[in-house]
Amino acid sequence: MTTQPVLGLLYMLNTLRAQGFDLAPVLASYGLSEAQLAPGARIDRTLELRLLCDLAGRLPRADLGLTLGQGFGFTGYGPFSFLLLTCANAYEALQCGLRYQQLTFLFSPLSFVPGDRESALCLTPLELPEPGRRFLVDVEMAGTYKLLLDLQNNLGLSLRAVRVEVPYPAPADSRPYESYYGCPVRFGSEQTRFWIANEHLQLKLPTADPTAHAYYRGQCDERLAQQLQEQRGGDVVTQVRQHLALYSQGYPDAAQVAAALGLAERTLRHQLSAAGSSYRQLLDETRFSRARQLLLGGAQSVEQVALALGYAEAAAFIHAFQRWAGCTPAAWRREQAAPE
Template identity: 50%
Template sequence: MSTRSILGLIYMVQGLKQMGEDPEPVLARHGLTLAQLDPSTRIERSREMRIYADLAETVKDPLVGLKLGGFYGLAGYGPLIMLLMTCATAYEAFQIGIRYQGLTYLFGTLRFEPGDKLSALVLTPMPMTPRAFRFRVDGEVSGTYKLVRDMQLTLGVDIHAERIDMPYPRPPEAADYEAYFGCPVRFGETEARFWLRNEHLQLRLPSADPNAHAMYRSMCDQQLVAQQTSTETLADRVLTHLGLFSGSYPSADDVARALGLSERTLRRALSYEGHSFRDLLAEARYVKAQHLLRHTTLPVEAIAQQLGYAESAAFIHAFQRWAGMTPSAFRGR
């Protein structure tokens, strides 16, 4: 089962809260809270999709999906944004974006349709219930629009859509879509399309850099491989869930309910695989501790808090048991 960065979910939930919606009850049903989500972790793609579908049923503003695109910043795309910005032309950037679309926050799929004067960036959305479909399509179209606009503002080029097509019937709020995108919007199409002038696609990007481009391509290739990491065993699913948290960790009963199991079934199935919940919790903490010690300058006391320890002494003792050395010695190495 594929996984991806949890940043997309965090951006969306933060955006919903800023717009006056309350996503916390839905997160709670999935055993999560926004305050505990760790931005450095990954989430199963199918689980994230279920959360989106549940959230769509609770939102009150019909334009909330459209507005969510504004909460996705360039920095959240990591090496992908640098890969796009080091392309030679806008056309190459679109082609690269399609190739590495797995590193975006999309659930639909992108392709490019060339034409004589206008060409189209096409988004084929994932099938969902009608309410969730519009919510998700609006978010993906506006998020893609925001990415392109942010890039061109950064680079000082102009690549705007001549028209945008949306794959659902014309809503009462249609005029708001044209005001948001700054171009005509046609509804009732089978797919979402950004229609672009061919001459705009030939614009050369001022940040083109073949050497840097090769470096960022390698980084993006590694990320694509990481997304396909198998999480088929129950122990892997439990570790993935525990990896989402920071500050405090859920109990075995909380994890079981989040995975649709009873605590007894969870413990029995883990035992059959040769694991215990206690050992998996320790493993999740150890993995996060290593990451924080290697890649941050946080003091040991702060790392202990992120791992759910009330006192740093308890963390130090546990880390010595895991690694055979103190956190300070590990960081020094």
């Protein structure tokens, strides 16, 4: 089972509660309560993603994710935060952040793009149904930048971005984004980018401590090893099914699902094979279930159902449905509508 620290979720829930949001009904629908969510626990990644997508659809403002991401506490990262503080310079801290990103609250993978004068810290967003995708982008962008600002405030250094790129179309009001990031914000990129001046990345950290750094690196390595052991023993088939259930129109490919589960695509395929399944089989199962729901609804044509399921043309859907049900979608719909 692939898990996340539940603390990241708790930070978001605390901010929502402070704003008067009633959390009990949302949590109850997933068999959870705030009392059950102990700060030191971990939560299944697919469960948290489903919960976050659900929350996104209930929030009164589309940009509220920007506020929630700012609620992440620096010391909540545990040994990871102290590993960053004991690095020799800001660049080394950034590289440690990349190496140990699985110890953060992120779902989306981090990467680094070096440049001549400026370099970019990048977040590649998960492919989720809207409004979940934008919500998670906002939360993770704000949370990542909050970590940079916390480092800056603890060290007395300047790590502010010179510009920020956001991977969705510009909202009606972009002022909250420009106010928080304190620099020009460009919307419509393919991924998140925080552009930072290279001269800032070369700044030496006043808290640099090679001995303590080695100690915290050892602790971080132990945590990564524990996570890897958890992933080997998890029910990956159920996790893939639960993730695909998030989608009502179009479906992600295997690489995108693997990213959501915190796995490499090759690892995901290997684990599914070991469990006697495959991504294609689970996707077909999900599509077949969804196709039956849409066909029974009766409001959509076969062509519209095909489009909703992510097929480029109706013929491919009809062929797949015949393989699943032994008849065409139209014939199956007539059979279900016929009186007994």
